[in-house]
Amino acid sequence: MSVWADVVGQPEVVDELQRAVDDPARMTHAWLLTGPPGSGRSTAARAFAAALQCPQGGCGECRECRTALDGSHADVTVLATQGLSIQVKDARELAALAQRSPQVGQWQVIIIEDADRLTERAADALLKALEEPVARTVWVLCAPSLEDVIVTIRSRSRHVRLRIPSVEAVAELLHRRDGIELDTARVAARAAQSHVGLARRLARDEGARSRRRSTLALPAGLRGLGDALRAAADLDTLAKEESASSTGERDAAEKARLLEQLGADPAARTQPPYIRSQVAALERDQKTRATRLSRDVIDRSLVDLLSFYRDALVVQWGGPVELVNADLRMSVQDLANALPPEALVQAMDAIGTARERIEANVAPLLALEAMMISLQAVGAPMT
Amino acid sequence: MTSVPPLVLIAGPEQVLAERAVESTLALIREVDAGAEVVRLDGPAYEPGALALHTSPSLFGGTTVVVVRDLDEGTDDLLEEVVALAADPPMDAHVVLVHKGGNRGKRALDALKKAKARVIEAPAVKSDRDKGTFVTGEFRVARRRIAPDAVHALLEAVGKDLRELAAACAQLIADTTGTVEVETVERYYGGRVEATGFRVADAAVAGNASEALRLLRHALSGGLDPVPVVAVLASQLRQVARVAAAGRGSSASLAKELGMAPWQIDRARRAAAGWDGIRLGRAIQAVAAADFEVKGGGRDPVYAVERAVLTICRERQG
Ligand SMILES: [Zn+2]
Numbered sequence: 001m002s003v004w005a006d007v008v009g010q011p012e013v014v015d016e017l018q019r020a021v022d023d024p025a026r027m028t029h030a031w032l033l034t035g036p037p038g039s040g041r042s043t044a045a046r047a048f049a050a051a052l053q054c055p056q057g058g059c060g061e062c063r064e065c066r067t068a069l070d071g072s073h074a075d076v077t078v079l080a081t082q083g084l085s086i087q088v089k090d091a092r093e094l095a096a097l098a099q100r101s102p103q104v105g106q107w108q109v110i111i112i113e114d115a116d117r118l119t120e121r122a123a124d125a126l127l128k129a130l131e132e133p134v135a136r137t138v139w140v141l142c143a144p145s146l147e148d149v150i151v152t153i154r155s156r157s158r159h160v161r162l163r164i165p166s167v168e169a170v171a172e173l174l175h176r177r178d179g180i181e182l183d184t185a186r187v188a189a190r191a192a193q194s195h196v197g198l199a200r201r202l203a204r205d206e207g208a209r210s211r212r213r214s215t216l217a218l219p220a221g222l223r224g225l226g227d228a229l230r231a232a233a234d235l236d237t238l239a240k241e242e243s244a245s246s247t248g249e250r251d252a253a254e255k256a257r258l259l260e261q262l263g264a265d266p267a268a269r270t271q272p273p274y275i276r277s278q279v280a281a282l283e284r285d286q287k288t289r290a291t292r293l294s295r296d297v298i299d300r301s302l303v304d305l306l307s308f309y310r311d312a313l314v315v316q317w318g319g320p321v322e323l324v325n326a327d328l329r330m331s332v333q334d335l336a337n338a339l340p341p342e343a344l345v346q347a348m349d350a351i352g353t354a355r356e357r358i359e360a361n362v363a364p365l366l367a368l369e370a371m372m373i374s375l376q377a378v379g380a381p382m383t
Numbered sequence: 384m385t386s387v388p389p390l391v392l393i394a395g396p397e398q399v400l401a402e403r404a405v406e407s408t409l410a411l412i413r414e415v416d417a418g419a420e421v422v423r424l425d426g427p428a429y430e431p432g433a434l435a436l437h438t439s440p441s442l443f444g445g446t447t448v449v450v451v452r453d454l455d456e457g458t459d460d461l462l463e464e465v466v467a468l469a470a471d472p473p474m475d476a477h478v479v480l481v482h483k484g485g486n487r488g489k490r491a492l493d494a495l496k497k498a499k500a501r502v503i504e505a506p507a508v509k510s511d512r513d514k515g516t517f518v519t520g521e522f523r524v525a526r527r528r529i530a531p532d533a534v535h536a537l538l539e540a541v542g543k544d545l546r547e548l549a550a551a552c553a554q555l556i557a558d559t560t561g562t563v564e565v566e567t568v569e570r571y572y573g574g575r576v577e578a579t580g581f582r583v584a585d586a587a588v589a590g591n592a593s594e595a596l597r598l599l600r601h602a603l604s605g606g607l608d609p610v611p612v613v614a615v616l617a618s619q620l621r622q623v624a625r626v627a628a629a630g631r632g633s634s635a636s637l638a639k640e641l642g643m644a645p646w647q648i649d650r651a652r653r654a655a656a657g658w659d660g661i662r663l664g665r666a667i668q669a670v671a672a673a674d675f676e677v678k679g680g681g682r683d684p685v686y687a688v689e690r691a692v693l694t695i696c697r698e699r700q701g
Contacts, residue, residue, distance in 0.1 A: 226627075
């Protein structure tokens with residue numbers, strides 16, 4: 001099986017990258033892969049790294065391929081951030097690494113998963129490395145879109161754009177890779193709007209499915225202001241809980257590792273100031289990450305909600321467009337019967353406004369309250 | 384012999400309470416052995432064997448107290464050793480373990496409870512109701528009294544952070560005599576951002592536009608950041624709306640249900656009298672729009688918050 005097997009629905013991208021592997025004339029030292037969340041940017045970057053290291057250009061079977069794909073290849077370095085920005089220190093380390101020749105492989109491959117999170121100063125630290133190619137070093141930067149990347153970085157790399165894969169392509173991947181039954185996989189892929197990771201979670205995790213169902217059931221329960229505020233509070237609490245449950249253990253492990261690295265004396269009554277300040281900095285970062293994660297969870301719920309109103313519009317038009325929420329067709333139909341198209345559009349605007357506000361740092365609960373009040377005002381289907 | 388058993392577990396997320404529990408446990412032990420040696424260990428940075436090392440009988444016969452923080456973030460070694468320790472509690476030592484909550488270390492917790500460890504709870508103090516109880520408790524322990532509306536003023540001024548609240552209580556207890564009244568709290572903490580925000584919000588929610596604007600302009604010209612003012616506007620309207628939506632019922636039962644203090648319920652009820660759901664909803668929406676503007680979405684944060692205040696007043700007047 002080829003290294004590209006998990007890069008779904010991106011034939012042009014695979015073609016371009018494979019040709020670069022095969023033909024030195026098509027190779028360049030810095031690549032920028034863009035695509036919306038869930039389109040498989042980092043999967044594509046790792047596959048590219050594997051193909052570059054493989055003596056056969058990406059057989060998917062050999063040791064080079066396997067280690068590059070699972071992240072253990074000595075000459076494939078992946079910088080992945082979790083919600084934090086990429087700091088100048090990390091960038092400098094990578095720039096230094098870029099000067100070295102590969103130890104075992106054919107290339108020194110450096111992947112930056114969230115190039116959109118490079119701080120201005122971190123980007124500056126990379127510029128020189130990107131400007132003056134080193135013979136066997138290749139950079140692979142990933143970001144949601146070109147606009148998200150600092151312009152100086154953009155102009156020094158070759159751009160490859162991933163698109164949103166088709167529902168069918170995502171479903172096939174879930175079926176083949178994760179052994180999920182094809183029908184289930186299709187429903188999940190559609191509900192997740194082709195976001196591979198989300199689709200997988202929806203197909204496998206009952207918790208994720210029930211969260212989605214309860215989110216989509218919210219509009220029907222909005223009878224008054226009290227309901228609207230309660231719905232907003234529920235959504236906000238759910239997101240915080242999900243964020244806390246997925247960060248708690250990692251936070252503790254990071255703190256333990258930091259204390260170990262600093263050689264801190266665990267028995268010390270109080271830690272010396274330089275250790276305290278580093279621990280405090282880590283805890284600040286962790287808090288930022290938890291906040292960001294909980295916002296991401298809220299945004300996902302809002303995208304679900306948006307798709308629900310959009311589906312109702314689609315039903316009203318009677319066009320041949322597939323519903324995102326095909327598995328909840330009855331509820332979509334109820335909504336379409338209850339509200340005129342203008343009201344559906346107003347509801348979608350309210351959801352869009354809430355997303356914008358939360359992105360701009362408005363207190364999530366307040367933004368959700370304003371949105372739920374609008375959704376309640378435009379009207380709800382009878383239950 | 385001290386009354387403190389060899390094993391003490393302090394469980395719960397509230398750090399202020401947990402620290403106090405540690406200190407009061409140490410004090411009890413010191414009543415018996417003033418020279419007790421205290422060793423402090425940190426769960427995430429635990430070095431294997433440290434527990435056994437410090438709890439083994441000492442040549443000099445003194446008491447050792449081992450305080451282990453962040454058991455819930457402890458290494459696997461630590462958790463294993465705590466289980467072993469519970470099976471065979473030390474003779475001349477005390478081990479005080481602090482666990483903030485969560486599932487990690489559950490086996491160790493169960494073992495401790497089975498070994499009859501003293502368990503001291505440090506429950507989260509989050510709702511205003513809990514904080515009010517906390518404040519009156521602080522005064523009661525000091526054999527002092529604080530008036531209910533003074534509790535309310537204190538929570539509004541410094542109620543965000545329990546540590547700060549505890550410090551404020553300590554200061555009031557130390558600096559004043561007799562029952563602490565609202566005027567005293569105002570004198571000490573009335574200038575805080577939160578307190579000003581609350582006064583603006585109270586005036587706006589009551590529909591008193593000229594008073595709300597006067598207070599707001601005065602505060603902003605004194606350099607007050609509009610962001611926390613917007614946050615207070617939102618929380619006040621939210622309370623009014625939730626209390627209004629909850630309908631009848633005693634203040635006490637509603638307080639429990641909504642996680643608010645009874646005086647907050649009464650006040651929100653009085654404020655809710657001139658409102659209906661639709662106008663309250665619009666007022667909340669105006670505040671959400673203002674929050675966006677004061678956080679960089681608009682050109683003029685001061686204007687944004689003034690407009691929100693005026694919108695609230697207009698909606699209140701109907
Ligand atoms: Zn290979």
